[in-house]
Amino acid sequence: xxxxxxxxxxxxxxxxxxxxxxxxxxxxxxxxxxxxxxxxxxxxxxxxxxxxxxxxxxxxxxxxxxxxxxxxxxxxxxxxxxxxxxxxxxxxxxxxxxxxxxxxxxxxxxxxxxxxxxxxxxxxxxxxxxxxxxxxxxxxxxxxxxxxxxxxxxxxxxxxxxxxxxxxxxxxxxxxxxxxxxxxxxxxxxxxxxxxxxxxxxx
Amino acid sequence: xxxxxxxxxxxxxxxxxxxxxxxxxxxxxxxxxxxxxxxxxxxxxxxxxxxxxxxxxxxxxxxxxxxxxxxxxxxxxxxxxxxxxxxxxxxxxxxxxxxxxxxxxxxxxxxxxxxxxxxxxxxxxxxxxxxxxxxxxxxxxxxxxxxxxxxxxxxxxxxxxxxxxxxxxxxxxxxxxxxxxxxxxxxxxxxxxxxxxxxxxxxxxxxxxxxxxxxxxxxxxxxxxxxxxxxxxxxxxxxxxxxxxxxxxxxxxxxxxxxxxxxxxxxxxxxxxxxxxxxxxxxxxxxxxxxxxxxxxxxxxxxxxxxxxxxxxxxxxxxxxxxxxxxxxxxxxxxxxxxxxxxxxxxxxxxxxxxxxxxxxxxxxxxxxxxxxxxxxxxxxxxxxxxxxxxxxxxxxxxxxxxxxxxxxxxxxxxxxxxxxxxxxxxxxxxxxxxxxxxxxxxxxxxxxxxxxxxxxxxxxxxxxxxxxxxxxxxxxxxxxxxxxxxxxxxxxxxxxxxxxxxxxxxxxxxxxxxxxxxxxxxxxxxxxxxxxxxxxxxxxxxxxxxxxxxxxxxxxxxxxxxxxxxxxxxxxxxxxxxxxxxxxxxxxxxxxxxxxxxxxxxxxxxxxxxxxxxxxxxxxxxxxxxxxxxxxxxxxxxxxxxxxxxxxxxxxxxxxxxxxxxxxxxxxxxxxxxxxxxxxxxxxxxxxxxxxx
Numbered sequence: 001x002x003x004x005x006x007x008x009x010x011x012x013x014x015x016x017x018x019x020x021x022x023x024x025x026x027x028x029x030x031x032x033x034x035x036x037x038x039x040x041x042x043x044x045x046x047x048x049x050x051x052x053x054x055x056x057x058x059x060x061x062x063x064x065x066x067x068x069x070x071x072x073x074x075x076x077x078x079x080x081x082x083x084x085x086x087x088x089x090x091x092x093x094x095x096x097x098x099x100x101x102x103x104x105x106x107x108x109x110x111x112x113x114x115x116x117x118x119x120x121x122x123x124x125x126x127x128x129x130x131x132x133x134x135x136x137x138x139x140x141x142x143x144x145x146x147x148x149x150x151x152x153x154x155x156x157x158x159x160x161x162x163x164x165x166x167x168x169x170x171x172x173x174x175x176x177x178x179x180x181x182x183x184x185x186x187x188x189x190x191x192x193x194x195x196x197x198x199x200x201x202x203x
Numbered sequence: 204x205x206x207x208x209x210x211x212x213x214x215x216x217x218x219x220x221x222x223x224x225x226x227x228x229x230x231x232x233x234x235x236x237x238x239x240x241x242x243x244x245x246x247x248x249x250x251x252x253x254x255x256x257x258x259x260x261x262x263x264x265x266x267x268x269x270x271x272x273x274x275x276x277x278x279x280x281x282x283x284x285x286x287x288x289x290x291x292x293x294x295x296x297x298x299x300x301x302x303x304x305x306x307x308x309x310x311x312x313x314x315x316x317x318x319x320x321x322x323x324x325x326x327x328x329x330x331x332x333x334x335x336x337x338x339x340x341x342x343x344x345x346x347x348x349x350x351x352x353x354x355x356x357x358x359x360x361x362x363x364x365x366x367x368x369x370x371x372x373x374x375x376x377x378x379x380x381x382x383x384x385x386x387x388x389x390x391x392x393x394x395x396x397x398x399x400x401x402x403x404x405x406x407x408x409x410x411x412x413x414x415x416x417x418x419x420x421x422x423x424x425x426x427x428x429x430x431x432x433x434x435x436x437x438x439x440x441x442x443x444x445x446x447x448x449x450x451x452x453x454x455x456x457x458x459x460x461x462x463x464x465x466x467x468x469x470x471x472x473x474x475x476x477x478x479x480x481x482x483x484x485x486x487x488x489x490x491x492x493x494x495x496x497x498x499x500x501x502x503x504x505x506x507x508x509x510x511x512x513x514x515x516x517x518x519x520x521x522x523x524x525x526x527x528x529x530x531x532x533x534x535x536x537x538x539x540x541x542x543x544x545x546x547x548x549x550x551x552x553x554x555x556x557x558x559x560x561x562x563x564x565x566x567x568x569x570x571x572x573x574x575x576x577x578x579x580x581x582x583x584x585x586x587x588x589x590x591x592x593x594x595x596x597x598x599x600x601x602x603x604x605x606x607x608x609x610x611x612x613x614x615x616x617x618x619x620x621x622x623x624x625x626x627x628x629x630x631x632x633x634x635x636x637x638x639x640x641x642x643x644x645x646x647x648x649x650x651x652x653x654x655x656x657x658x659x660x661x662x663x664x665x666x667x668x669x670x671x672x673x674x675x676x677x678x679x680x681x682x683x684x685x686x687x688x689x690x691x692x693x694x695x696x697x698x699x700x701x702x703x704x705x706x707x708x709x710x711x712x713x714x715x716x717x718x719x720x721x722x723x724x725x726x727x728x729x730x731x732x733x734x735x736x737x738x739x740x741x742x743x744x745x746x747x748x749x750x751x752x753x754x755x756x757x758x759x760x761x762x763x764x765x766x767x768x769x770x771x772x773x774x775x776x777x778x779x780x781x782x783x784x785x786x787x788x789x790x791x792x793x794x795x796x797x798x799x800x801x802x803x804x805x806x807x808x809x810x811x812x813x814x815x816x817x818x819x820x821x822x823x824x825x826x827x828x829x830x831x832x833x834x835x836x837x838x839x840x841x842x843x844x845x846x847x848x849x850x851x852x853x854x855x856x857x858x859x860x861x862x863x864x865x866x867x868x869x870x871x872x873x874x875x876x877x878x879x880x881x882x883x884x885x886x887x888x889x890x891x892x893x894x895x896x897x
Contacts, residue, residue: 035798057394073797086394093397103862124864124885129393143404145391146885174389174883176403201854203800 044187115157276848338459358550373417378894386886473508501527
């Protein structure tokens with residue numbers, strides 16, 4: 001599936017507003033966890049939606065993502081690190097590695113059990129693109145850009161500590177020609193009690 | 204006296220009074236809209252008991268405190284102006300900001316004076332008035348005072364207003380503040396560079412690093428700060444304005460260090476400050492018509508103190524020296540223009556040195572040398588200011604500021620006066636009389652000068668959550684070659700029907716007239732109050748000029764909205780060409796305190812780009828100097844449309860993270876691929892504080 005660069009993405013915003021409108025009343029009935037009471041660490045794979053190909057250039061490969069999330073004053077916040085690679089389709093072009101450090105905010109949409117439910121959120125990240133372009137300096141080889149987009153998550157609890165999470169998202173990488181792409185990630189997570197020193201630090 | 208009072212207890216603005224809403228009879232409020240004078244008399248007596256000792260607020264003065272700076276997530280000093288709807292702030296590149304009072308000032312006041320703790324700062328050496336280039340970190344700021352009328356500040360008569368930054372005293376014991384700031388703008392080419400054959404890395408602001416070391420004792424404190432700012436000029440729209448061939452890396456850099464110390468010996472207080480600043484910048488040169496890379500160096504040293512002699516009388520002194528150099532680089536390399544500045548001043552005051560006010564006499568002697576470099580004419584002069592300042596504060600009946608200053612430069616003498624009297628005629632009814640007369644500047648070098656005077660008459664029942672009325676008339680006349688005349692009239696009404704809500708309206712008209720040619724050089728007529736459009740016939744000269752509207756709403760300091768619109772027809776220079784300058788300014792701010800350690804703030808500001816887009820900027824705010832040379836480029840303003848700020852304290856308020864997302868409109872007059880008005884940047888400021896003050 002090929003995604004062409006687009007200039008505006010009103011659809012993503014509309015989707016988020018709709019989901020927020022839907023989920024906010026339900027969230028009021030959900031049990032609000034204590035902020036920073038626990039820490040959930042996840043590790044999983046990231047799969048580009050349908051195999052994203054930049055026209056004339058690169059093909060995104062499956063990547064890995066590590067993240068940590070904790071209850072916030074409202075919803076849940078999450079920090080994540082994602083590593084993916086883009087393979088060249090044209091031999092004259094260099095491959096490049098993409099490293100994304102992102103902050104996300106999630107709000108519970110539906111809660112079936114204490115550990116199983118659906119959530120929506122928004123993610124803002126800084127993407128570092130490292131081109132395999134030998135002979136150039138690091139400054140010329142590396143570029144940074146912002147990416148933003150909504151996410152939709154489905155979490156299945158496995159006991160009190162373990163969980164599976166399927167996360168689907170649509171993000172725009174705000175280059176001079178923005179790159180709009182969808183993706184999903186599947187991660188295995190474990191919930192830990194927040195260390196007192198870290199909880200005190202965050203509070 | 205005035206300085207002490209301003210320093211220790213700046214007069215609050217209407218929004219800072221936080222007067223109790225319950226003391227206002229709600230039934231009276233609608234009446235205000237019909238006959239406001241009646242409401243003053245009725246409601247005035249109802250609130251007689253509460254705030255009669257509160258000094259009358261000045262509608263032209265604002266004080267932005269540290270709590271506001273922290274709450275709103277200010278990351279750079281220049282962003283403070285974004286909190287002030289009455290100040291215009293604009294930029295040609297997003298870094299070099301310029302500011303002016305947008306409505307009430309009788310003149311174009313982007314030549315305000317800048318003071319840090321009573322010490323005048325030569326921030327205009329670089330032909331820009333950006334607070335972002337000061338050798339000062341945000342962490343050092345305690346409050347910023349905005350004075351938008353002629354006033355005597357620290358022995359200098361600031362004819363066009365002043366911005367006075369008060370720095371923070373360190374807490375007890377040692378402390379350290381370190382901060383990192385970086386911003387990423389969208390629009391990089393990324394992998395497209397290999398397909399398009401060009402690379403654009405739009406990273407213009409940051410990274411910046413700051414560190415402040417301090418120690419506070421019972422009777423002394425010391426603070427040492429250093430900063431390193433790097434602003435790459437990699438946006439090709441900015442880069443194209445520069446002639447940067449002599450520099451491989453088009454980077455605007457500022458490195459600075461400053462030291463401030465305070466000691467109290469007996470009843471006397473003494474402060475010492477020193478700063479040094481160096482870096483690279485791009486300055487506009489009229490020759491090539493582009494900006495040329497320049498090396499800049501500026502050093503300042505100063506001392507100030509108060510020595511009580513007997514009773515409340517004492518001696519106050521300030522002395523300082525500023526020395527700087529700008530070396531510009533020609534396209535073919537090598538410096539082709541140098542500008543040196545050396546300014547020394549000494550100020551001695553004798554009189555009452557207590558905050559309650561009193562009488563003082565002062566003398567300021569300033570020696571400036573500008574030039575000495577190649578291609579620059581020297582401008583050496585010595586200026587002496589002899590002044591009397593009287594202030595009375597603390598009475599429940601009246602309060603007075605009186606400044607009389609005689610300035611001597613060579614054979615020229617100018618007399619500046621400022622008088623503000625607030626008299627409480629009956630409980631809660633204040634009358635304010637304000638008059639000022641000052642020559643704006645010595646323009647003998649250019650063959651002309653002008654002066655202006657102001658007369659205002661106010662009713663200030665400030666014990667209400669308040670009504671403010673003010674009216675002013677300004678008149679001035681040139682004496683010299685150009686024989687021009689400045690006249691202005693200002694009539695305004697400001698009301699607070701409920702706590703936190705401000706409605707202002709009025710009328711303002713000014714005109715420059717060339718008496719030799721009998722031609723109006725520049726006219727501006729402004730009506731203030733929620734309407735922007737052409738007046739069919741306005742002003743005493745019967746000429747169509749323009750209109751301006753203002754509407755401000757402030758709810759408990761958490762939600763504020765202001766709306767201003769301007770439509771001006773302006774004549775410039777000696778040509779009779781009229782130019783329409785429509786402009787719309789909308790500002791709004793919503794704060795949401797999610798937790799005592801977590802604040803979200805959404806600030807919106809929109810300013811249309813038609814006004815104040817003149818390039819190059821006018822360094823001397825001279826309405827004639829660049830007549831006919833100004834170029835109006837589309838979209839050179841820099842006004843973030845939406846700013847979402849999230850500020851979170853960690854680690855028992857020792858660590859603070861501020862994330863700022865901005866949606867920019869035409870920040871660098873580029874056309875963004877996503878369309879005009881949709882450009883993003885994300886900035887982060889991480890601040891670590893180690894000490895006992897929080």
